[in-house]
Amino acid sequence: xxxxxxxxxxxxxxxxxxxxxxxxxxxxxxxxxxxxxxxxxxxxxxxxxxxxxxxxxxxxxxxxxxxxxxxxxxxxxxxxxxxxxxxxxxxxxxxxxxxxxxxxxxxxxxxxxxxxxxxxxxxxxxxxxxxxxxxxxxxxxxxxxxxxxxxxxxxxxxxxxxxxxxxxxxxxxxxxxxxxxxxxxxxxxxxxxxxxxxxxxxxxxxxxxxxxxxxxxxxxxxxxxxxxxxxxxxxxxxxxxxxxxxxxxxxxxxxxxxxxxxxxxxxxxxxxxxxxxxxxxxxxxxxxxxxxxxxxxxxxxxxxxxxxxxxxxxxxxxxxxxxxxxxxxxxxxxxxxxxxxxx
Numbered sequence: 001x002x003x004x005x006x007x008x009x010x011x012x013x014x015x016x017x018x019x020x021x022x023x024x025x026x027x028x029x030x031x032x033x034x035x036x037x038x039x040x041x042x043x044x045x046x047x048x049x050x051x052x053x054x055x056x057x058x059x060x061x062x063x064x065x066x067x068x069x070x071x072x073x074x075x076x077x078x079x080x081x082x083x084x085x086x087x088x089x090x091x092x093x094x095x096x097x098x099x100x101x102x103x104x105x106x107x108x109x110x111x112x113x114x115x116x117x118x119x120x121x122x123x124x125x126x127x128x129x130x131x132x133x134x135x136x137x138x139x140x141x142x143x144x145x146x147x148x149x150x151x152x153x154x155x156x157x158x159x160x161x162x163x164x165x166x167x168x169x170x171x172x173x174x175x176x177x178x179x180x181x182x183x184x185x186x187x188x189x190x191x192x193x194x195x196x197x198x199x200x201x202x203x204x205x206x207x208x209x210x211x212x213x214x215x216x217x218x219x220x221x222x223x224x225x226x227x228x229x230x231x232x233x234x235x236x237x238x239x240x241x242x243x244x245x246x247x248x249x250x251x252x253x254x255x256x257x258x259x260x261x262x263x264x265x266x267x268x269x270x271x272x273x274x275x276x277x278x279x280x281x282x283x284x285x286x287x288x289x290x291x292x293x294x295x296x297x298x299x300x301x302x303x304x305x306x307x308x309x310x311x312x313x314x315x316x317x318x319x320x321x322x323x324x325x326x327x328x329x330x331x332x333x334x335x336x337x338x339x340x341x342x343x
Contacts, residue, residue, distance in 0.1 A: 006083045007115045013333040014340060017118050023328065023338035025124035031331045035131070038324070039170045042135035043142075043296055045079070045323040049268070050293030054079050054319045058274040067095040069226050077318030078114065084326040085114040088125050088318055094224050105129065105159070109325045119343065121329045125321065128328070132320040134163035135170075136267065136292070137220055137245045140312040142171035143295045143302035144265070145218045145243040150176050152201075153216030155209060155233075157182035157191040160222035160247055165195045165203065172218060175201040179212045209252070213237040222247040225315075228282050229253070235260075240307045247314060249275070255283040258311060263289040263303075267314040275315070286311075 001009075007016070014021050048054050054077065061073040072091040078084070090107030097104060107125030112118060141147075149172050154161050157180055165178055178201045182188050188205045196203050206212045209232050213219055225248050235254040238244070240262075250258055258264060264286040266272045276285050290300040292314055303310060332338045 003083050003115060007113055010113060010120055010333070014120050016113050016116060016120060018343055019340045020119050020343050021121040021329065021332065021338050022341050023121065023123040023332050025126055027332070027337050028124045028127045028328055031328060031335065031337060033327060033331065035135070035167060036170070037327065038131045038135045039138060039167060041323040041327055042132050042320050043139045045317070045320045046136065046139055046267075046293035047297040048079055048081065048293070049317060049319050050291060050295070050297030050299055053081060056268070056317060056319050058268065058270040059318070067093050067099070069094055069224060075318035075321060077322040079319055079322050080114075082323065082326055083114055084322045085112045085117075086110060086318070086322050086325050088128075088321045090125055090129060092225075109321060111325050111329050121325075121332070121338075123325060123328055123332075128321055128324045129316070130159055130163055132324050133160055133222075133247055133316055134167045136314050136316070136320060137164055137247055137312075138167040138171045139296060140245050140265075140292050140314060141168070141218055141243065144245070144263070144310045144312050145172060146241065146303065146306055147172060148174050149217035150174060151179065151216050152177075153179040153181070153206070153212035153219040154191075155181050155212055155219065155221040155252065156223040156248065157184070157187040158222070161187070162191050162194055164220045164222055164247070165191060166198050168220070169199055169201065177201055178203045179206045179216055180204070181206040181209060181212045209233050210237055217241065218243045218245065220245045220247070221252055223251055225249050225280075226251050227279065229255070231255075233257070238309065240309050243303075243310045243312065245312045245314070247316075249280060249313060249315060259286045260309070261286065261311040262308040263310045265289055265292050265295065265310070265312045267292045267317050271315060271317070272313070
C-alpha cells in the first residue's frame, strides 16, 4: 500500500480534518494484539531506527517536584515507510499509588495523518509502553545474549517486571529457570501468580539482588529510575558471559560494571546524551559500542563470543510507540472499536 492509498483508507473511517478517533485503555487491551506481534513490531521499529530511516528527536520533558523522581516526557516519532507520525505524552510519578491510589504511569498517543499533519486518533499509551518496553528488552536479548541460556533473572517485579518475564522466552527459548527479585516480597508473589501460567520456565523467588546476579546468565532490570544511580549490585557479582539488559538506566549498577563491559549499547545515543546532560549519569556515559537497533538491523555485530560481558541500556523510543499505535489504530478501525469525536 502506498502512502496516499493508506490515507484514503483512513479517511474512509475517520473524516480527516473533521473527526478524531478516541480509543480507551480497556479498548486497546481488548483489540487482541498478541505478544508475538508486539515482539515483531518492536523489532521492526528498532531496525528502522538502526538504519536511520526514522525522524526521532530526543525526548524532552519536565520533572515536577511534587513527588520524587517524577518525569513527563514528550516523544514524537515519524516512520516514513509505515506512514506513521505521532507523539506520546507520558508520565511517571512513583508515589501515585501511596498518595492517590493511582497508577504511577500515564500516557496518551496522538496519531497523525502524515500527509496533512492533521490528527486522526488519540489512544491510550499505558498498554503500549508496558508491552513495547519489555519487547525491546527481549529483542536486545535475542541478539546480545547467549541464546542457549538456561537461567535468566528479573530484578523489579512490578508492571514491567511481569511483562519482561512474559517476553523472555521469545528470545531465550531454552530457559528452564527465571529468578525474580523485588524488595517487596508481595510483588514477587504477584508476578509468579500472573506470569507462571504463561511461561514454560520455572519462576523462582530469589532472596537478594546477589542471588539473581550471581546465578543468571541474562539479567533484566526494571526498577524505578532514580535521578542518580543508587547502586545495589556489586561489581564483583557480575562476570564475563553475562548480558545485562536494563529498562532502568544505571540505577542499580556500580559504575565500574558499566565501564568494563566488552560492549555497552543504548537504544538512542542522542537520548542518553540528553539524560547525561540533566544529571542521570553523574559518572559519565561509558564508551558506547552502538545502538540496539544497529544490531537488530545487522549493521553492527551483537554477541561475538560466549565470554563477552554485554550491557544493553534501553529507556524507550517513540518509534517503538509509533509502530504500536499504527497497529492499534488500524485494528480499531477494522473492528470498529472506539468512538469518533468532532475535531
